[in-house]
Amino acid sequence: MTTPDLPTLDLLGIGNAIVDVLARADDAFLAQHGMAKGSMTLITTEQAGAIYAAMGPGVEGSGGSAGNTCAVAAALGVRVGFLGKVADDTLGQVFGHDIRAAGVRFQTAPLVGGAPTARCLILVTPDGQRTMNTYLGACVTFGPDDVDEAEVASAAVTYMEGYLFDPPAAQAAFRKAARAAHAAGRRVAMTLSDPFCVGRHRAAFRDFVQNETDILFANEAELLSLYETENFEEALRQVQAEVMVAAVTRSELGSVVVAGDQRFAVAAVPTSVVDTTGAGDAYAAGFLAAMALGKALPECGRWGSVAAAEAISHFGARPQADLKALVAQA
Amino acid sequence: MTTPDLPTLDLLGIGNAIVDVLARADDAFLAQHGMAKGSMTLITTEQAGAIYAAMGPGVEGSGGSAGNTCAVAAALGVRVGFLGKVADDTLGQVFGHDIRAAGVRFQTAPLVGGAPTARCLILVTPDGQRTMNTYLGACVTFGPDDVDEAEVASAAVTYMEGYLFDPPAAQAAFRKAARAAHAAGRRVAMTLSDPFCVGRHRAAFRDFVQNETDILFANEAELLSLYETENFEEALRQVQAEVMVAAVTRSELGSVVVAGDQRFAVAAVPTSVVDTTGAGDAYAAGFLAAMALGKALPECGRWGSVAAAEAISHFGARPQADLKALVAQA
Numbered sequence: 138m139t140t141p142d143l144p145t146l147d148l149l150g151i152g153n154a155i156v157d158v159l160a161r162a163d164d165a166f167l168a169q170h171g172m173a174k175g176s177m178t179l180i181t182t183e184q185a186g187a188i189y190a191a192m193g194p195g196v197e198g199s200g201g202s203a204g205n206t207c208a209v210a211a212a213l214g215v216r217v218g219f220l221g222k223v224a225d226d227t228l229g230q231v232f233g234h235d236i237r238a239a240g241v242r243f244q245t246a247p248l249v250g251g252a253p254t255a256r257c258l259i260l261v262t263p264d265g266q267r268t269m270n271t272y273l274g275a276c277v278t279f280g281p282d283d284v285d286e287a288e289v290a291s292a293a294v295t296y297m298e299g300y301l302f303d304p305p306a307a308q309a310a311f312r313k314a315a316r317a318a319h320a321a322g323r324r325v326a327m328t329l330s331d332p333f334c335v336g337r338h339r340a341a342f343r344d345f346v347q348n349e350t351d352i353l354f355a356n357e358a359e360l361l362s363l364y365e366t367e368n369f370e371e372a373l374r375q376v377q378a379e380v381m382v383a384a385v386t387r388s389e390l391g392s393v394v395v396a397g398d399q400r401f402a403v404a405a406v407p408t409s410v411v412d413t414t415g416a417g418d419a420y421a422a423g424f425l426a427a428m429a430l431g432k433a434l435p436e437c438g439r440w441g442s443v444a445a446a447e448a449i450s451h452f453g454a455r456p457q458a459d460l461k462a463l464v465a466q467a
Numbered sequence: 468m469t470t471p472d473l474p475t476l477d478l479l480g481i482g483n484a485i486v487d488v489l490a491r492a493d494d495a496f497l498a499q500h501g502m503a504k505g506s507m508t509l510i511t512t513e514q515a516g517a518i519y520a521a522m523g524p525g526v527e528g529s530g531g532s533a534g535n536t537c538a539v540a541a542a543l544g545v546r547v548g549f550l551g552k553v554a555d556d557t558l559g560q561v562f563g564h565d566i567r568a569a570g571v572r573f574q575t576a577p578l579v580g581g582a583p584t585a586r587c588l589i590l591v592t593p594d595g596q597r598t599m600n601t602y603l604g605a606c607v608t609f610g611p612d613d614v615d616e617a618e619v620a621s622a623a624v625t626y627m628e629g630y631l632f633d634p635p636a637a638q639a640a641f642r643k644a645a646r647a648a649h650a651a652g653r654r655v656a657m658t659l660s661d662p663f664c665v666g667r668h669r670a671a672f673r674d675f676v677q678n679e680t681d682i683l684f685a686n687e688a689e690l691l692s693l694y695e696t697e698n699f700e701e702a703l704r705q706v707q708a709e710v711m712v713a714a715v716t717r718s719e720l721g722s723v724v725v726a727g728d729q730r731f732a733v734a735a736v737p738t739s740v741v742d743t744t745g746a747g748d749a750y751a752a753g754f755l756a757a758m759a760l761g762k763a764l765p766e767c768g769r770w771g772s773v774a775a776a777e778a779i780s781h782f783g784a785r786p787q788a789d790l791k792a793l794v795a796q797a
Contacts, residue, residue, distance in 0.1 A: 160568075161787070189564060190564075192568065193568045193569075194529065194538065194564075194565040194566075194568045194569045194785055195528070195561070195564065195565060195568075196526060196527070196528045196783060196785075197526070197527035197528065197561065198525070198526045198527065199524065208524065226557065227556065227557040227558060228557065231525070231527065234519060234520075234524075234525065235524040235525060236524075238490075238522065238523045238524045238525075239523075239524045451781075451782070452781070452782070452787065453526060455524055455526075457491070457782065
């Protein structure tokens with residue numbers, strides 16, 4: 138029996154339920170197809186067909202930013218749930234299998250008779266950078282009805298990806314979840330996801346960060362985009378005033394964690410860069426898992442760095458190594 | 468314009484068209500499900516469902532023994548075609564995309580309205596060994612009608628996987644292809660694929676090796692199974708008498724190439740073992756690609772070792788590195 142006031146989940150992720158198709162490509166391929174390296178672009182069915190036909194042999198694996206975060210957090214031993222919309226098709230079965238097999242509770246009803254499961258065509262260049270082309274498919278139907286307020290209330294932290302600002306009904310679901318979390322005395326975390334996504338929806342992001350977000354994840358480019366500044370220090374001061382905790386990642390420079398008037402610099406964990414897909418997602422997972430286990434903020438940042446390094450060291454977004462063992466190393 | 472007598476393909480592979488689902492597992496998982504480590508077991512739809520439900524998060528990628536060999540050979544710069552049966556479904560599209568994107572000609576008509584595309588559930592243990600569970604699906608309908616004799620005649624070497632002895636109609640296709648190849652003055656190559664597969668169909672294998680095979684690939688266990696001996700030297704003498712060229716792989720001991728009264732020992736290329744899936748397939752590809760480019764037998768073996776080492780060094784069966792650059796290194 139669980140006391141009603143105690144959360145039964147440490148983390149509930151909400152995000153686009155996506156299967157990744159990863160292929161290697163050179164810079165010329167990106168240029169030829171007008172892709173901005175390192176960014177995420179939304180594509181239509183037709184564009185997805187054309188890019189897939191042109192790209193090299195692929196490897197498929199479950200992805201989605203918050204989905205990746207949930208899988209990594211579960212691998213670190215905390216109790217995790219996920220909300221997101223797949224279709225009733227082969228890729229939807231793959232997504233559902235993988236996230237459940239990772240130990241994550243996933244109960245969102247699949248879409249029947251509509252668009253297929255979302256996929257992200259990811260081109261990985263020789264420098265390890267990933268350039269993403271996302272066909273949202275069934276994700277565009279994810280809406281407030283997919284958010285069970287009791288499930289949100291059962292989670293210590295509800296974590297949402299900024300990419301949810303793109304599908305039409307997801308923002309409303311996002312706000313419903315945030316309200317339900319706060320009404321239950323829980324925390325709301327989010328990631329800014331992508332500087333261009335922030336640019337597309339800056340006013341909504343600003344409002345959500347100021348009024349609904351307790352724990353914010355961002356990389357440097359996303360934070361600068363949010364506050365429309367080129368001054369990192371200025372952006373840090375702003376976010377420090379607006380949220381309880383912010384963790385800002387800076388690639389090989391590590392991360393900066395701000396909380397109230399405290400500020401911590403966290404080192405990156407050195408590794409060879411194979412594929413940066415999922416690095417930010419893994420950082421958030423490590424951070425939130427450590428937080429759920431009662432670690433101090435610098436240690437939360439270290440867990441984030443360890444998880445991000447693992448993600449970067451192989452092809453694909455989901456963990457391949459024993460993450461519990463990795464964070465246990467000094 | 469090509470002179471009719473000159474082959475327009477260096478290599479035509481015939482095999483089961485399979486999508487791999489790879490997941491990490493420990494030895495206890497194999498024991499619990501009665502799996503013999505390192506082997507390939509044929510499974511039913513029901514078994515596939517049960518194993519998939521029990522196994523961990525997966526990574527999907529095109530596979531199939533001869534399909535892998537074709538993809539690797541194409542990456543090494545030779546002209547390659549492939550014959551194999553997928554269904555008209557998502558995984559069939561994935562298989563077709565990947566092999567064509569690898570530069571392989573693939574024109575076999577997909578199966579419509581029958582079994583789905585074949586999949587192989589591969590459990591990779593911490594020692595890097597892969598244990599395979601294959602649901603043959605659409606592959607069981609691959610038959611003689613899928614073999615175009617003109618296409619076989621256009622290829623310098625037709626290469627077939629021993630796994631084709633399992634689907635009911637494939638053996639007949641296999642024999643039709645061998646006859647068409649020899650009638651056109653071309654070579655027939657095959658791999659024994661798996662010691663248990665050899666055990667299931669030993670008489671047919673023995674007959675095919677003696678009467679239809681010019682170039683044979685096998686690992687030590689498969690060769691011993693073929694000749695029902697525990698004496699490697701004895702097995703080598705037998706195969707030496709029966710085929711023009713045999714290349715026998717011995718894991719970290721490298722390989723032995725026999726041809727007429729010649730015998731060459733080829734060293735393995737040292738690498739860290741991540742996942743042995745596709746190692747033998749890659750060895751055959753390197754060997755046959757070098758042969759197509761007119762290299763001497765020891766050099767063919769070295770190309771095989773280089774390609775196998777690349778396959779072993781990462782998760783999944785298809786190449787991730789620049790193989791041409793790897794074989795060019797001394």
